[in-house]
Amino acid sequence: MIPESVVQTLRTSLRGSTFCPGDAGYDEARTTPNATINRRPAIIARCAGAADVIACVRAAREHDLLVSVRGGGHSVAGKAVCEDGLMIDMSGMKGIRVDPLRQTVRAETGLKLGEFDRETQAFGLATTQGVVPTVGIAGLTLGGGWGQLHGKYGLAVDNVIGADVVTADGHFLTANASENADLFWGLRGGSGNFGIVTALEYRLHEVGPVFGGAVFYPAAQAREVLRFWREFAADSPDELVTQGGSFRLPDGVPVFGIAACYSGAIGDGEKILKPLRTFGSPLADALSAMSYLQIQSMFEAFFPPGRHVYTRSNFLRDLSEEAIETMVRYVAKSPSPYTFAPFVEHWHGKATRVGATDTAFPHRNYSWNFLAWSMWTDPSETEKNVQWTRECCDAMRPYLVAGSYGNYVTDEGEAIAREAYGCNYDRLVVLKNKYDPTNFFRMNHNIKPSQATHVKDRG
Numbered sequence: 322m323i324p325e326s327v328v329q330t331l332r333t334s335l336r337g338s339t340f341c342p343g344d345a346g347y348d349e350a351r352t353t354p355n356a357t358i359n360r361r362p363a364i365i366a367r368c369a370g371a372a373d374v375i376a377c378v379r380a381a382r383e384h385d386l387l388v389s390v391r392g393g394g395h396s397v398a399g400k401a402v403c404e405d406g407l408m409i410d411m412s413g414m415k416g417i418r419v420d421p422l423r424q425t426v427r428a429e430t431g432l433k434l435g436e437f438d439r440e441t442q443a444f445g446l447a448t449t450q451g452v453v454p455t456v457g458i459a460g461l462t463l464g465g466g467w468g469q470l471h472g473k474y475g476l477a478v479d480n481v482i483g484a485d486v487v488t489a490d491g492h493f494l495t496a497n498a499s500e501n502a503d504l505f506w507g508l509r510g511g512s513g514n515f516g517i518v519t520a521l522e523y524r525l526h527e528v529g530p531v532f533g534g535a536v537f538y539p540a541a542q543a544r545e546v547l548r549f550w551r552e553f554a555a556d557s558p559d560e561l562v563t564q565g566g567s568f569r570l571p572d573g574v575p576v577f578g579i580a581a582c583y584s585g586a587i588g589d590g591e592k593i594l595k596p597l598r599t600f601g602s603p604l605a606d607a608l609s610a611m612s613y614l615q616i617q618s619m620f621e622a623f624f625p626p627g628r629h630v631y632t633r634s635n636f637l638r639d640l641s642e643e644a645i646e647t648m649v650r651y652v653a654k655s656p657s658p659y660t661f662a663p664f665v666e667h668w669h670g671k672a673t674r675v676g677a678t679d680t681a682f683p684h685r686n687y688s689w690n691f692l693a694w695s696m697w698t699d700p701s702e703t704e705k706n707v708q709w710t711r712e713c714c715d716a717m718r719p720y721l722v723a724g725s726y727g728n729y730v731t732d733e734g735e736a737i738a739r740e741a742y743g744c745n746y747d748r749l750v751v752l753k754n755k756y757d758p759t760n761f762f763r764m765n766h767n768i769k770p771s772q773a774t775h776v777k778d779r780g
């Protein structure tokens with residue numbers, strides 16, 4: 322338990338709001354989009370600025386409190402919320418300033434993708450973020466950040482040029498290519514392991530309307546669609562990003578859909594995507610020219626808050642015939658109508674031309690990322706859905722590599738962390754030893770320091 326005096330000090334000294342059990346707003350503040358997560362922090366501090374974050378870290382350190390950090394709250398493992406500790410909630414910090422001349426943006430880490438995109442698009446600019454606007458820029462970027470622009474401009478991490486960070490000892494540091502460069506390297510893929518990032522600075526790019534949307538095929542055509550897509554994607558220019566898999570449309574019809582976004586000239590996109598529209602017999606073709614903000618909100622309706630979520634993901638060795646056959650066995654078989662599985666993202670272009678050790682995010686050599694993203698509404702169906710997801714992923718195991726994109730993985734533990742940080746794991750441990758030797762920040766895919774001595778393990 323947190324001593325009452327500490328709670329009172331935080332309540333009276335912060336510029337932002339605090340919420341304790343019984344307070345109006347407490348339940349809302351501890352609720353994340355994933356309904357499975359039901360933890361009760363002793364106090365939630367909705368910080369108003371870096372000074373609040375520093376005060377929270379120093380108080381937690383002094384009194385040995387478990388800390389969690391919330392950006393957008395979308396961690397599929399629910400890492401934003403701790404049980405009985407101090408939850409440092411960044412969602413009130415939404416300052417953002419675009420510099421249209423330098424084509425950069427400085428964004429506080431309470432921003433969600435939709436809010437970020439709206440501000441940058443006001444200047445005709447954007448940078449890679451994910452594809453669901455309610456997700457937080459912080460968790461997404463620090464873990465990697467795959468999205469519609471990754472082929473042309475790299476992952477979100479590849480566009481970060483600086484970060485403001487409160488470290489485990491309560492100090493405020495700036496990390497960029499010339500200041501604290503080791504920390505800058507580790508932040509770009511090391512998730513929240515090294516500190517609380519209060520602001521991120523990104524490089525922006527001119528992004529106008531795009532040509533994109535989705536084509537939906539009957540689930541029964543999944544095999545032919547996957548084979549076709551494999552060939553089609555092999556020739557994709559950097560501007561074209563595709564992802565697809567098995568899910569149900571809102572009216573319940575099971576489909577195998579391929580979503581696409583071409584971020585170059587509209588006419589070129591129309592031409593390049595023609596084979597996707599003319600292949601087989603699609604049930605529906607929803608490809609058209611649209612604004613970048615439109616395409617960035619296209620998936621939102623499929624991910625409303627309040628569903629239970631369990632996810633697994635690993636990169637595919639390749640999209641072999643055997644992998645396709647195995648996937649086809651699971652198409653339209655999920656026990657829940659809200660699940661996206663089996664699902665595949667095409668990773669290519671600039672994101673895959675960055676060296677595996679250039680940033681802490683190591684997965685640069687794979688073309689296909691396999692996901693099983695299960696969602697359901699009735700908590701009594703949790704076991705059934707988790708079991709099915711595991712079965713589907715286990716069946717795929719022979720075709721998957723050990724590497725995984727940690728932001729897509731619910732399960733935890735050292736083996737999972739090693740899959741997420743890959744070839745950079747040992748270097749990240751060295752960095753953890755330097756910046757967080759007591760494992761103060763451990764509500765994440767945790768990089769354990771070599772000797773975490775004096776913090777009790779309550780994570």
Ligand SMILES: Cc1cc2nc3c(=O)[nH]c(=O)nc-3n(C[C@H](O)[C@H](O)[C@H](O)COP(=O)(O)OP(=O)(O)OC[C@H]3O[C@@H](n4cnc5c(N)ncnc54)[C@H](O)[C@@H]3O)c2cc1C
Nearest residue numbers: 392393394395396401451452457459460461466467513518
């Ligand atoms: C519906 C949905 C769609 C998604 N789509 C994509 C996608 O298109 N592309 C993609 O790459 N990923 C995607 N993801 C995965 C997403 O990147 C992760 O879930 C990510 O962790 C969410 O970040 P958040 O800030 O919303 O979550 P949070 O739960 O708030 O945070 C996630 C982790 O980051 C840490 N963290 C948060 N803020 C900070 C901070 N300021 N400083 C330090 N650490 C911090 C937290 O402690 C936690 O460990 C999606 C997830 C969901 C649920």
